[in-house]
Amino acid sequence: MDLDALSQMVVAGDHIGAEQWTVDALAESVEPRAIIDGALIPGMDEVGRRFKGGVYHLPEVLIAARAMKSSLKLVRPLLAEADGPRIGRVVIGTVQGDLHDIGKNLVSMMLEGAGFEVLDLGVDVSPEAFVEAAENEETRLVCLSTLLTTTMPKIAETVAALDAAELRSGLKVMVGGAPVDQAFTDQISADGYATDAPAAVELAKTLLGVGGEQGAA
Amino acid sequence: MTQADLKATLKKHEAFWAREPGTGPLLNMASLEGRSLYAPLQGVSIPLADGTILSTQGEAITPDMINPRLILDAEEFPAREKSNGADGPLTVDDLLVTRAPFGKIPWVEAILGCPVVPRLDTGSIYSAPFLGGPELHDTIQSPDQSPWLDLLKEYTRALVEDSGGSYQVGQCLQRGPTDLTSAVLGHTKMCLALYDSPNELKALAERCTETFITVAKAQQSQVPELEGGFSNPFGVWSPGSVVRTQCDVASSISAAQYEEFFFLYDTEICKNFDYSVVHLHSGYLHHMDVFLKERYPTAVQVSLDTGSTPYTVHDLIPVFARVLESKPLFVQGDMKREELDELLSELPSSGLYVSPRQMFDD
Ligand code: B1M
Numbered sequence: 001m002d003l004d005a006l007s008q009m010v011v012a013g014d015h016i017g018a019e020q021w022t023v024d025a026l027a028e029s030v031e032p033r034a035i036i037d038g039a040l041i042p043g044m045d046e047v048g049r050r051f052k053g054g055v056y057h058l059p060e061v062l063i064a065a066r067a068m069k070s071s072l073k074l075v076r077p078l079l080a081e082a083d084g085p086r087i088g089r090v091v092i093g094t095v096q097g098d099l100h101d102i103g104k105n106l107v108s109m110m111l112e113g114a115g116f117e118v119l120d121l122g123v124d125v126s127p128e129a130f131v132e133a134a135e136n137e138e139t140r141l142v143c144l145s146t147l148l149t150t151t152m153p154k155i156a157e158t159v160a161a162l163d164a165a166e167l168r169s170g171l172k173v174m175v176g177g178a179p180v181d182q183a184f185t186d187q188i189s190a191d192g193y194a195t196d197a198p199a200a201v202e203l204a205k206t207l208l209g210v211g212g213e214q215g216a217a
Numbered sequence: 218m219t220q221a222d223l224k225a226t227l228k229k230h231e232a233f234w235a236r237e238p239g240t241g242p243l244l245n246m247a248s249l250e251g252r253s254l255y256a257p258l259q260g261v262s263i264p265l266a267d268g269t270i271l272s273t274q275g276e277a278i279t280p281d282m283i284n285p286r287l288i289l290d291a292e293e294f295p296a297r298e299k300s301n302g303a304d305g306p307l308t309v310d311d312l313l314v315t316r317a318p319f320g321k322i323p324w325v326e327a328i329l330g331c332p333v334v335p336r337l338d339t340g341s342i343y344s345a346p347f348l349g350g351p352e353l354h355d356t357i358q359s360p361d362q363s364p365w366l367d368l369l370k371e372y373t374r375a376l377v378e379d380s381g382g383s384y385q386v387g388q389c390l391q392r393g394p395t396d397l398t399s400a401v402l403g404h405t406k407m408c409l410a411l412y413d414s415p416n417e418l419k420a421l422a423e424r425c426t427e428t429f430i431t432v433a434k435a436q437q438s439q440v441p442e443l444e445g446g447f448s449n450p451f452g453v454w455s456p457g458s459v460v461r462t463q464c465d466v467a468s469s470i471s472a473a474q475y476e477e478f479f480f481l482y483d484t485e486i487c488k489n490f491d492y493s494v495v496h497l498h499s500g501y502l503h504h505m506d507v508f509l510k511e512r513y514p515t516a517v518q519v520s521l522d523t524g525s526t527p528y529t530v531h532d533l534i535p536v537f538a539r540v541l542e543s544k545p546l547f548v549q550g551d552m553k554r555e556e557l558d559e560l561l562s563e564l565p566s567s568g569l570y571v572s573p574r575q576m577f578d579d
Contacts, residue, residue, distance in 0.1 A: 013412065054503075058469040059408040066409070097336050099343050102404055102469045124275075124336070178522075 001025045003038040006071065010043030011050075013063030019070040032078040036115060040068050040075075044113025048198045051106075058102060065109035072112075090204065091133040092143035093121035094177075095154035100147035103177060103197070107143065110197040111204055116141075127154070127161035134167050140208055143200070144190075146177040155180070156188040163189075172207040176200055218305045227444055229311055230454040233545055234492060234515070236568030242561060245452060245572035247309040263321075263335070264291050277332035278342070280364040285372040288319050289379055306443065307383050312452030313443075316380070318372040318389040318436070325391050325432050326400045327365040329425060330358055346403035351410045351417035354424045357401070360431040369432065373439040385448035386440045388433055393462035393495075394482035395475065397425035404466065411474055419478060426482040430489050433460050449494065451518070451547055451570065457491030462514070468501035475504045487513035494518050494547065499528055502536055509543055521550025530556035534563050541565050551575045 001024065009018040025035060047064040050056040056064075090111055094104045101123045108120045119139075121129055134142050142162065144155045155175055162168055172191040175184075185193035192207055194200035204210075218226075232240035263271040266284035307314040318324065326344035327333045335342045348357070360366050369389065376386045392400065398421050399407040410418040437458055440447060446456040462483050467475040487493035493514040497505070500522040508517055517540050521530065530552055537560070540546045545568035548560060552573045560571055 057471045057474070059411045059474065062405060062408045063412050097341070102466075105405060 001028060001030055003034065006035065006039035007043035007046070010040060010064050010067045010071075011046050013060060013067050015063070015067040015070040018067040019074070022071040022074045026074060026078070032075045035071065035075050036079070040071055041113070041115055044068055044110065047113065048110055048201070052196070052198050058106060061106060061109055065113060068113055076117075089117040089119055089136075089138050090141040090143060091119045091121060091130065091139050092145070093125035093130060094123040095144055095146045095151050095158060096124055096126045097154055098146045098148045098151040099123045100145075100177075103147065104145040106197040107145065107176065107194075107200045110201050111143075114201045114205070116204060127158040130158050131161050131165045131167065134162055134171060135165070137170075139171055141172050141174060141204055143174045143176070143204075145175075146180065149179045152179055152184065155184075155190075159188050159190055174200065174203055174207065218308060220305065222308075223305055223444075226308055226311065226313070227446075227454050227456075230313075231456055233453060233568060233570065234455055236541070236545055236565075238567055241566040242564075242569035242571055243311045243453060245310055245312050245570070247312070262291065264288060271335055272337070273335065274337050275334060277334050277345070279333075280327075280368040283319075283322075283368055283372075285318075285368070285375040289375055292319075305382070306385060309452070313448045313454055314384040315387040315448045315450060315452045316376060316384050317387045317450050318369055318376065320390045322389075323392070323400070324365065324369050324389050325397060325425075325429055328360050328363040328369075328432055329397065329401055329428055330363075331400055333365075344400050346401055346406075348401045348421075350406065351398070351402060351414050351421040354417065354421040357421075357424050357428075360428045360435075366432065366435060370435055370439055373436045377440060385443060385452075385454075387448055387450045388436055388459075388461055390450075391429060391433060391460075391462065393429065393464050393479070393486065394422040394425045395464040395466045395470075395479040397429065398422050398479075399466040401425070404469070407466070408470070411470065411478060415478070422479055422482045426485050429462070429486055433486070434489070449492075451494070451549075451572070453547075453570065455492040459492040459494070460486060460490040461494045461496060461518070462486050463496035464504075465496075465498065467504055468498060472504035472507055476507045480507050484511070484513045487515065492516070496520065498522050499533055499550070502528075502533075505536060505540070509540065514544070516545040516547065518547035518549065521548065521552060523551050530559060534559065537564055541568050544568070546570065548572070549574060 006018060006021045009021060022035065047056060047061055051061055092104060092108045094101055108118050112118045119133060121133060130142060133139060144158055146152060146155055159173055162173065174192050174194060175190045176194045180193055182193055192203045194203045229240065233243050264287040265271055265282050321342045323333060323344040331344035331347055333342060334345055373386060380386060437447060443454060446454050447459050448454045449459045449461060464479060464483060483495060494516045495508055495514040496518045499519050508514060537546055541564060547570040549572040557573055
């Protein structure tokens with residue numbers, strides 16, 4: 001089956017087509033890993049490029065991510081059996097007191113599109129909730145987003161709470177959002193900072209030591 | 218202020234709206250000195266009707282918990298001491314001191330039916346989404362059934378009484394149809410609806426628009442006219458009714474989507490008033506041309522975003538100049554002194570309003 005066709009469905013946000021294509025492909029014994037690496041990740045990469053270039057806006061990224069997920073939900077369970085241990089999951093949320101979720105959602109979708117398993121905790125997430133999610137041994141990366149200057153201290157508090165729970169040795173912390181910069185990142189001892197969603201994907205790969213070409217799933 | 222001074226000030230404002238050659242700019246340097254024209258309650262101690270201080274976190278509040286008088290008294294509003302109105306309307310620089318109902322309450326969202334949830338740690342009160350999908354637009358209550366609208370009217374009357382003719386009373390912070398549909402549905406659902414249920418989304422935007430207009434008119438009906446007009450939250454008087462709308466969430470959709478789905482509703486709002494201002498963010502001006510094509514809105518306001526935007530005031534000068542070719546422009550935000558100078562020297566002064574919030578020297 002033509003992997004490029006699925007890739008195009010992702011780019012066009014055709015979730016019904018993507019699901020049907022995947023059902024058919026699996027029935028024809030197409031390798032789950034090939035579906036992810038050969039169609040879903042390249043499709044979402046293209047979506048990322050179009051977003052960065054201003055061709056796509058958030059709604060297009062959202063429908064593309066939905067198409068990607070409609071395929072991934074069928075493929076992922078099979079992958080676990082076939083592929084051995086996974087590289088672990090990413091926990092993301094907007095910190096406590098902040099309700100801006102547009103940028104965070106974008107980062108979350110792009111990470112999923114790059115093959116990461118993402119647990120999105122939503123907005124207004126307390127340090128305790130981040131710690132609880134990070135305690136799951138599969139969590140390898142915690143992503144903290146904020147757009148408000150007034151809630152930047154909550155990022156610092158969350159990082160401190162992860163430290164206090166002695167979770168930092170096993171996981172990385174990435175921060176981002178409009179008011180966040182490298183100086184702030186250094187000051188609170190987070191592991192990295194990204195300016196936008198495509199950069200966040202690259203940084204996540206670097207922090208977790210995942211190869212650029214092959215996805216993370 | 219004497220009657221003659223008042224007339225002179227109002228004439229300046231009229232000239233601003235008309236972009237009369239040889240007039241302007243209108244400058245508001247007041248916020249630099251902490252004398253905000255539109256001072257919201259600072260800090261987070263919100264007195265409640267039962268005499269306690271708002272202390273619940275994350276739980277919805279209801280209109281019966283709010284007594285406008287108590288909040289008015291707690292609000293930092295420097296002009297209040299002088300508020301007997303004997304000397305006529307208060308002005309700061311070229312502007313009328315104007316005060317609006319408590320800016321922390323998301324009034325229209327509440328009137329549409331969103332739960333209103335305080336967050337004391339950051340001092341904000343926000344609205345939570347509540348509508349399962351845009352197809353449920355018919356289930357949204359009529360604004361007249363909402364006790365929040367009664368409270369807003371009561372609040373507006375309390376302001377008018379407190380002012381006694383000294384400061385002006387303006388429109389509360391009202392977000393426009395783009396932001397309101399996102400508020401009632403949640404942002405992701407709103408974006409998906411652009412593709413999945415465009416007609417229902419438009420019907421929902423229309424519903425939000427009707428509520429917006431009802432709310433704005435209900436407030437204006439409580440406010441006495443000043444020389445046949447009203448002041449807006451920027452302290453500028455207009456010789457007729459005035460409205461401010463906004464579309465922050467348009468930052469995440471394309472200009473074409475904004476134009477197809479929401480612009481006609483922002484326009485509908487503007488058509489219901491003699492003068493209208495749309496609020497935009499400097500980081501997201503990709504849809505600016507949409508606002509310049511037609512008569513409405515009659516003015517554009519740009520808030521300068523710091524930190525999140527690649528654009529400096531210098532980059533924005535050509536955009537601002539384009540706006541001023543057809544409409545008055547309000548520019549507000551943090552700026553360097555040289556940026557203020559650049560705005561004033563590079564742009565036509567007629568139809569220009571500049572309000573630096575904080576000014577940096579470097
Ligand atoms: C973990 O790793 C990472 C890595 C990268 C990460 C990351 C995490 N998270 C983000 N990124 C990065 O990648 C993303 C995409 O590439 C980028 O995400 P962004 O989110 O930056 O970009 C998005 C794709 C599009 N951009 C946006 O969505 C934000 C646009 C602006 C206009 C904005 C919007 C839309 C809204 N707002 Co608000 N809003 C503003 C914004 C102005 C601005 N210039 O940013 C800002 C952020 N808002 C502000 C304010 C003050 C507020 N807002 C409020 C409300 C709203 C709306 C509801 C109207 C709406 C939010 C809708 C929603 N569902 O999120 C209130 C907040 C309530 C609360 N407690 O949260 C309120 C307090 C206003 C009020 N008086 O009620 C300002 C914050 C000022 C400050 N520095 O503190 C503000 C800068 C506007 C301004 N100049 O006044 C990067 O930052």
